[in-house]
Amino acid sequence: MDIDRMLAIDRDHAWHPYAAPGAPVYPVQSAQGCRIRLADGRELIDGMSSWWCAIHGYNHPVLNQALGDQLASMAHVMFGGLTHAPAMRLIKHLVDLTPDPLQYVFLCDSGSVAVEVAIKMAIQFRQAQGQPRRHRLMTIRSGYHGDTSGAMAVCDPITGMHHLFSAILPQQIFAPAPACRFDEPWEARHIDAFAALIARHQDELAAVILEPICQGVGGMRFYAPDYLRAVRALCDRHDVLLIADEIATGFGRTGTLFACEHAGISPDIMTVGKALTGGYMTLAATIATARVAQGISAGDPGVFMHGPTFMGNPLACAVANASIELLLESEWQARIRRIEQALQSGLAPCHGLPGVVDVRVLGAIGVVELASPVPMRSIQQRFVDMGVWIRPFGRLIYLMPPYVIDAAELETLCTAVVRVVADGDWDPGA
Secondary structure (H helix, E strand, O other): OOHHHHHHHHHHHOOOOOOOOOOOOOOEEEEEEOEEEEOOOOEEEEOOHHHHOOOOOEOOHHHHHHHHHHHOOOOOOOOOOOOOHHHHHHHHHHHHHOOOOEEEEEEEOOHHHHHHHHHHHHHHHHHHOOOOOOOEEEEEOOOOOOOOHHHHHOOOOOOOOOHHHHHHOOOOEEEOOOOOEOOOOOOHHHHHHHHHHHHHHHHHEEEEEEOOOEEOOOOOEEEOHHHHHHHHHHHHHOOOEEEEEOOOOOOOOOOOOOHHHHOOOOOOEEEEOHHHHOOOOOOEEEEEEHHHHHHHHHOOOOOOOOOOOOOOOHHHHHHHHHHHHHHHHOOHHHHHHHHHHHHHHHHHHHOOOOOEEEEEEEOOEEEEEEOOOOOHHHHHHHHHHOOEEOOOEOOEEEEOOOOOOOHHHHHHHHHHHHHHHHHOOOOOOO
């Protein structure tokens, strides 16, 4: 299909995420390593890992081979009443890698669905315990958990992008966002507001859900491990389940395999996704303790009431296994440290620039926070003209590059961010 035909169909019929029909797009011809080749021949260095999932870059021969090998035997078979080796290998990987005592894995379609599953697990667990009044959720502001209904209800009502739907969503309980930065001393007062809320509402709470250490789309904020440790202790004290949403942070992004490891805690339920398949296929998982799984099974109706059609898809499981093994066999910790150091030095010139509120880095995440929202269309065009793919949102310009990025590519990304922020001459109407 030629470019003009592709763009005409896109303009007349395609609806892209968080965009109006007809929004400008850039046609892609191929992708290799950390580079996206546009249909007009330009190459863009990818600073987004395709929304944080392509940790090994694009068109990786090991992942390609895994898909091809699996395709030769079966592309899909229903998971209801059947099982298969790719899913069992993946489940064993996840049980071995996630913190004890997580040990029961529910495979699902996407990150948002994984959050829905976690919420349903918590509510059904309370029903099975004879506590039907405990059906509400508590979370922290500046969080983001997905775009489906249950997930939207625990996103920040303002920064979580779902305020338009607030009238139809369950009303959950929001504690203030953590005020303690990852790189600053912890004080016990930082947990006071959370502690007061969980004590006040413990009789109606099924679970607390939060993103450990790094809050994603809701604000790209990094908070102190001691805060997460205190949340775990409060959940234990008040018999409230803790759900850790590791969809964005899992598989090394913050410098540990899972962000919960920064605090040395384990949740009752964990969600993973995004990087799970290295960006090749949509797949996620919700992992629970035996207490949760067996508690649900002991109540009426004796089974967990959820079942995606494509649950445990063999192709997705096969490439997830290959991605996990590829990550573990690499020097991923050293790679993340190198990326972190490069982001710290590369983005440092943004400190003190007009309009910059904060510059922060954790693992393979670099964030420049501005005082006012960026003009999306014009700033996107400027980055493309500079040969990089960086997609800001709100007041944030951020980088989450593939782990395989080289020093020169990373320097180019950082230089582009600094130049655009320093110029600051965007079209305010764009």
